[in-house]
Amino acid sequence: MVYRGQDSCADDLDNADRLVDALAEGLEHLGLTSTAIGVVWAFTAHSVDAAARAVRLLGATELIEWITRLPRRFSVEQASAVSSGVAEICPAMEATPPTRRPAARHRRAETAADIQDVLPGIDELVKALLDAELTEPIESWMTFLHPEQVRLTRTHWTGPARVRGPAGTGKTVVGLHRATYHALRSPHPIIFASFVRTLPRVFAELARIVSEPASHNIHFVGVHQLAAECLQKAGEHVHIDSAKVDTAFGLAWSRSELKHSTSIANHSPMYWKEEIDYVIKGRGLTGFEQYRDLHRIGRKTPLRSADRERMWDLYLAYEEQLGLRGTGDFNDLILRAREAVRRYPSLFQYAGVIVDEVQDLNLISLQFLDVLSGDGPNRMLLLGDSRQSVYPGGFTLSEAGINVAGRAHVLRENYRNTAQILATASALVADDAVLDIEGTVEDRLEGTSTRVGGKPTVLSGPDGKTLSSMAIDDMTTAHADGTNWGNMAALTRTTREARQMMALLRLRGIPTVSLTDYAGVTIEAVKVGTIKRAKGLEFSHVYLPALHRELPRQVNETDSSYEERRSLYRREIYVAMTRARDHLWAGYIDEKSTEAELSRGSMLA
Ligand SMILES: Nc1ncnc2c1ncn2[C@@H]1O[C@H](COP(=O)(O)OP(=O)(O)OP(=O)(O)O)[C@@H](O)[C@H]1O
Structure with missing residues (x-):
């Protein structure tokens, strides 16, 4: 909080917010973001560098330093558009010397001329700006948006x-x-x-x-x-021991009647673990009746009521095993936190x-x-x-x-x-109708790009290892052509594939960093990680070295169950491809690949 003598400056800070709001509103048509608009209170008699809410408080010397350190935000045209906009919204005022309360005994009251003297003159400021190292421009979206x-x-x-x-x-x-x-x-x-x-x-x-x-x-x-x-x-506190969680489920599954049910369409234990994590516990269900009547959104594998009972028993057995091992799982953490906040x-x-x-x-x-x-x-x-x-x-x-x-x-x-990358990625999911969280079915994918680039490289190869080597060849060429390693990312479906890709890159002497360790700071190394880890991120060059055009079917898998896996997979590749800003390289394993190959990790050739 800022005080003037004994008085709080809360009202002045509110006024500063209002000024920023007025400017932001008046400049909205230019796309100028409100974070690019700030208020500075300059003090002639104090040396200060502090911030209070949206206001920066600076002494005269600090003011110059602060201005010279500001990042470059505007082109010449943008600067002139913003400055005319500001002139319109805040017309210049005739300044009169501030009326001050009785000055401290040792200081005489300042006049406007005094203040002019103390605050840096325009010449001094220009000199300081010319002397300062030219600051780097920041990315355009930090200042301008649509x-x-x-x-x-x-x-x-x-x-x-x-x-x-x-x-x-x-x-x-x-x-x-x-x-x-x-x-x-x-x-x-x-x-x-x-x-x-x-x-x-x-x-x-x-x-x-x-x-x-x-x-x-x-x-x-x-x-x-x-x-x-x-x-x-x-x-x-909720204690979570992931190894014990796995054991708890493994044991519950091994004793489950569901495992032996001839009417279930999917025999992968992972599928049923997810049923607990996302459908039963993840939805906070507390009684079988709720589960029996539930519309299992997003789950295409049907479940008859007898199997729902078996599933519920599996869930209870899992809970019991967790209790016996003294561990909770991540859903317990969320459930307990939700209760604590309530x-x-x-x-x-x-x-x-x-x-x-x-x-x-x-x-x-x-x-x-x-x-x-x-x-x-x-x-x-x-x-x-x-x-x-x-x-x-x-x-x-x-x-x-x-x-x-x-x-x-x-x-x-x-x-x-680029429009080309977007088209390649969108083609994968354009026909998939998805149920949106607002409850409507989205059947059209709407997104447009005006950025133009090269055609994505999409090719096939006999196995993941060969494709990975081809991807690394492409990276090496791009690097020789001037792309930094730090602008490239190789994304895989599994952590195992990511580790294999890292090993291959290192063998070729290429620096790598795992996406798990990436903190958004520029680093001259190829980023490697799973597609799930790359969510929300972006890279100039993206390499997807081991994709499947058609996922191999699992033993006894029904059409609905297979379709559920396929659509999840398509969405995952869509996420992966849309991480690429400028260059997309996608390698598909030849259709001949076997189910065993997929389950072992597609890069093991
Ligand atoms: N108005 C804009 N002008 C220029 N660049 C922009 C603008 N808006 C966003 N961007 C840039 O576009 C890219 C995508 O933005 P962002 O990550 O916010 O999208 P998103 O919708 O959250 O993406 P995703 O759902 O794929 O994670 C980023 O590089 C971002 O800086």
Whole structure:
């Protein structure tokens, strides 16, 4: 808080917010983001460098330093458009010397001329700017967005809101700017949550560049980490031992009648573990009747009622095994955190929650974030795209008790991919009808790009290893042509394939970094990781070295079950391809590949 003598300057800070809002509104047609607009209070008699909400407080010397350190944001044309806009919104005023309260005994009252003397003159400033090292320009989206996006960063919403749209349409960017806007205006932090554990670090780094003071008031966090933190605040803890969780399920499955049922269409234990994680526990079901009557959204493998009973028994046996081993699973963490927030709401004071990639969350995770966001306007924003959902088992917002009616917005302009990459990726999923979380069926994929680039390289090879070597050849050529290793990423379906790709790259002497360790800081190494880890990220060159045109069928797999796996797989490749900004390289394993090959990891040739 800032004080003038004994008086709080809260009203002045509110006025500063209003000034920023007026400028943001007046300049919205230019696409200028509100985070690019700031208020500086310059002090003639103090040496100070501090921030209070949207206001920067600077002494005369610090003012020059601060201006010279600002990143380059505008082209000449943009600078002149912004400056004429500002002149219109804030016409120059005749300044009169400030009327001051009685000056401190040792100082005489300052006149306007004194202030002019103390504040840096324009010549001094120009010299300082010329002497300073030219600052790097920052990325254009940090300053300018589409006017529609800018509006979404500031719209007043009376309840939960949603922004959806295909890949690369700037949903996260809207979320980041909205987070910074509110972070500067609230004493409580904003939560920016995502299912992917590594994304928050990347977003935190971007937010720091967009607005350093705002970034200190935004908590970028993975949803499970957030749940653990909330439990800690409430003095609770859930112990999770992943190995014991696997053992608990393995034992429950081995004794399950479901395993021997002749009427189930899928005999992969993973499928039934997911049924627990996403459909039963993930939806917070507490009684068999609920499960018996449930529409299993997104699950195409039918389940007759006798098998539902067997499934429920499997779930109970799993719970018992967890209890015997003294461990919980990740859903227990979320369920307990949701309860803790409901029980002790006053412990959790947040200005709001922004959820990125909402389609990846299960129902209880979204409910947890919803209670955490509290009631009131502008408390919750959901960002996502149903076509990028790569986890099984969906739900609708109404099941989660969230209503976004009248506050749902769609973005369609793709800013990331070239039109050629977007066309290749979209072709994979364009005909897939998906049930959106708002409960409607989306049967058309709408996204357009005006960026033009080369045709993606799409080819076939006998096996994953050969294709990986071909991908590395392409990387080497691109590197020789001037592309940094740091602009390339190789994405695989499994962690095992990612490890194999890393080993192959290292054998060829190419520096690598695992996506698990990537924190959004530029590093001169090829990024390697699973497609799921790459969600929300982007790279100039993307390599997908071991794709399948048609997934091999599993033993006794029915059509519906197979189709469920295929559509998940198509969505995963769509996510992977839309990570590429400029160059996409996709290698498909020849159709002849066997099921055994797939299950062993496609790169083992
Ligand atoms: N108005 C804009 N002008 C220029 N670039 C933009 C604009 N909006 C977004 N971008 C850029 O487009 C890319 C995609 O943006 P973003 O990651 O926000 O999209 P998204 O919709 O969240 O994508 P996805 O769903 O695929 O993760 C980023 O590089 C971002 O900086």
